[in-house]
Amino acid sequence: MAVGAFGGALQAALPPRAPLPADAVDELAALARQRHCQVGDVVVRRGQPADTCWLLGSGRVALGVLGPHGVLEHVRGTQTAGWLDPATVLLGGSYMEDVVCEMPSSLWQMPAAALRLCCARHPTLMNAMAETLARSVQQLKLDVRALMTKDVQARCASWLLEHATPRPSADGTATAEVELNQRKRSVALQLSTTPETFSRVLSQLRSKGLIAVQGYRITLLDLVALRKLAEA
Numbered sequence: 001m002a003v004g005a006f007g008g009a010l011q012a013a014l015p016p017r018a019p020l021p022a023d024a025v026d027e028l029a030a031l032a033r034q035r036h037c038q039v040g041d042v043v044v045r046r047g048q049p050a051d052t053c054w055l056l057g058s059g060r061v062a063l064g065v066l067g068p069h070g071v072l073e074h075v076r077g078t079q080t081a082g083w084l085d086p087a088t089v090l091l092g093g094s095y096m097e098d099v100v101c102e103m104p105s106s107l108w109q110m111p112a113a114a115l116r117l118c119c120a121r122h123p124t125l126m127n128a129m130a131e132t133l134a135r136s137v138q139q140l141k142l143d144v145r146a147l148m149t150k151d152v153q154a155r156c157a158s159w160l161l162e163h164a165t166p167r168p169s170a171d172g173t174a175t176a177e178v179e180l181n182q183r184k185r186s187v188a189l190q191l192s193t194t195p196e197t198f199s200r201v202l203s204q205l206r207s208k209g210l211i212a213v214q215g216y217r218i219t220l221l222d223l224v225a226l227r228k229l230a231e232a
Helices: 003-012 023-030 086-091 114-120 121-151 151-161 182-189 193-208 223-230
Strands: 033-037 040-046 052-067 071-077 081-083 099-110 166-167 175-179 211-214 217-220
Touching: 003 052, 023 099, 023 114, 033 071, 033 121, 040 052, 040 086, 052 086, 052 114, 071 099, 071 211, 081 086, 086 114, 086 121, 099 175, 114 121, 121 151, 151 217, 151 223, 182 193, 193 211
Parallel strands: none
Antiparallel strands: 033 099, 040 099, 052 071, 052 081, 052 099, 166 175, 175 217, 211 217
């Protein structure tokens, strides 16, 4: 197994100021197994025992609730790196969300009990995991505050910026693109609005010259204005 690749994914999932000792990385690397997943693969099923911890190294997964036809109907959000539901893994119990790959992804899996034992043997790892969980709680609070205080345009701008990939432009201006590979209903649920309102807000942003929409591709034309709108 490529210890270096695993070590890079592990360190990227932990706070930058918490470098792990080599023996802790080696111990976890000996337990980890790499898994390559394709679009639509279900990594975690809600309600199953959380006896395996998952580390996303590359790609993107969506978290939410699978519907009766195997489609992720209620999407809470997406993730491009880091631990998948580390709180449940550390506390024990059952997974609270389904996790489905949105693009080809590379993940590492290891027994949850082994991770807990490794944390007990390596205080640096335990402290890093604790800070990771604290940051997750802080982000949840910020998300809740945004839903309570920001209007739907600001929430939509935030979502676009979060999911955008920077693109070079011919005239040197900064632009970015979002590939809308989620259903509008799923995006609307993340924004606590309706698909119709989400479509209407996209039209408003387009009329303001902030974005351009072509099929499932959204180009962010004015990143400065979008950031100001997201922070309003």
